[in-house]
Amino acid sequence: SWTMPNYIDQAVVKIREQVGSDEVILGLSGGVDSSVAAALIHRAIGDQLTCVFVDNGLLRLNEGKQVMETFAEHLGVRVIHVDATAQFMGHLAGVTDPEAKRKIIGREFVEVFQAESAKLPSAKWLAQGTIYPDVIESAGAKTGKAHAIKSHHNVGGLPETMKLSLLEPLRELFKDEVRELGVALGLAPELVYRHPFPGPGLGVRILGEVKQEYCELLKRADAIFIEELRAAVDEKSGKSWYELTSQAFVVFLPVKSVGVMGDGRTYDYVVALRAVITSDFMTAKWAELPYDLLGKVSNRIINEVRGINRVVYDVSGKPPATIEWE
Numbered sequence: 517s518w519t520m521p522n523y524i525d526q527a528v529v530k531i532r533e534q535v536g537s538d539e540v541i542l543g544l545s546g547g548v549d550s551s552v553a554a555a556l557i558h559r560a561i562g563d564q565l566t567c568v569f570v571d572n573g574l575l576r577l578n579e580g581k582q583v584m585e586t587f588a589e590h591l592g593v594r595v596i597h598v599d600a601t602a603q604f605m606g607h608l609a610g611v612t613d614p615e616a617k618r619k620i621i622g623r624e625f626v627e628v629f630q631a632e633s634a635k636l637p638s639a640k641w642l643a644q645g646t647i648y649p650d651v652i653e654s655a656g657a658k659t660g661k662a663h664a665i666k667s668h669h670n671v672g673g674l675p676e677t678m679k680l681s682l683l684e685p686l687r688e689l690f691k692d693e694v695r696e697l698g699v700a701l702g703l704a705p706e707l708v709y710r711h712p713f714p715g716p717g718l719g720v721r722i723l724g725e726v727k728q729e730y731c732e733l734l735k736r737a738d739a740i741f742i743e744e745l746r747a748a749v750d751e752k753s754g755k756s757w758y759e760l761t762s763q764a765f766v767v768f769l770p771v772k773s774v775g776v777m778g779d780g781r782t783y784d785y786v787v788a789l790r791a792v793i794t795s796d797f798m799t800a801k802w803a804e805l806p807y808d809l810l811g812k813v814s815n816r817i818i819n820e821v822r823g824i825n826r827v828v829y830d831v832s833g834k835p836p837a838t839i840e841w842e
């Protein structure tokens with residue numbers, strides 16, 4: 517009969533048969549799919565797997581540290597941590613168009629990943645966290661943003677010259693099965709049940725030009741919002757507002773407005789809170805978060821993040837708005 521431990525045993529046997537004694541590389545993004553793929557492949561072949569974690573400076577607060585703790589320290593996976601923040605920021609300087617930003621972030625990722633892979637010339641396999649819905653999606657026609665998502669979210673855009681065979685052990689699994697597998701492999705439920713995070717990260721949550729200064733403010737504001745959503749429990753359902761929402765985040769608006777603090781006047785940035793409820797991300801409702809929760813998040817952000825003096829809540833549905841602001 518089908519059980520998760522049986523499934524893991526079979527998947528491990530299959531991966532071992534497939535790769536033999538070859539070396540495998542995997543691009544770890546911090547997302548659920550690549551994380552679960554890494555944990556499963558590591559279970560099968562241990563140190564034959566090397567993960568490359570590219571920190572583009574556009575991840576959530578402390579995410580780089582968390583990825584290294586989870587994989588390198590806790591699971592004992594070989595992980596090469598590349599801090600490419602300066603490189604990404606350099607290429608994003610002066611760029612304001614959302615699709616142009618996406619292209620740059622995707623291209624730089626491939627560049628950095630390729631450069632790291634070149635240091636592992638014995639690798640024969642490229643592992644990816646492709647899941648069943650990705651397989652179906654890439655079989656159909658894709659346009660616009662949906663296409664941009666896949667074209668750089670997975671490491672799929674790597675040049676032919678790398679001559680690596682693809683190892684995709686999650687190809688037959690749906691998202692909820694991937695999550696169950698992740699927990700069974702020892703990944704923290706908080707990691708495995710996280711809201712989705714776009715490949716271009718904070719790059720599309722800072723409107724217009726991306727600057728390091730904006731990133732730092734946004735990361736801290738976003739961490740406060742998420743912390744309060746996790747802490748606030750809805751009495752009716754007994755669930756946290758993090759669980760009740762499908763995706764929630766802060767958007768940085770490069771706009772200054774006037775405020776007062778003590779005897780003084782401030783002239784600082786505005787952020788918007790976005791929280792949506794959706795089953796397919798094609799349409800979405802804005803979440804009716806309790807006013808006291810919104811008030812608490814606003815107070816904390818304004819008091820704790822110097823440089824932000826105003827917080828607004830986005831009450832736009834999709835359509836006509838999108839979930840992300842870019």
Ligand code: XMP
Nearest residue numbers: 661664665669712714715716797838839840
């Ligand atoms: P929108 O903003 O189109 O977002 O309503 C729908 C879902 O897609 C995610 N999204 C992206 N994911 N790369 C990604 O990997 C992208 O460029 C991208 N743009 C949007 C968004 O976070 C939401 O879950």
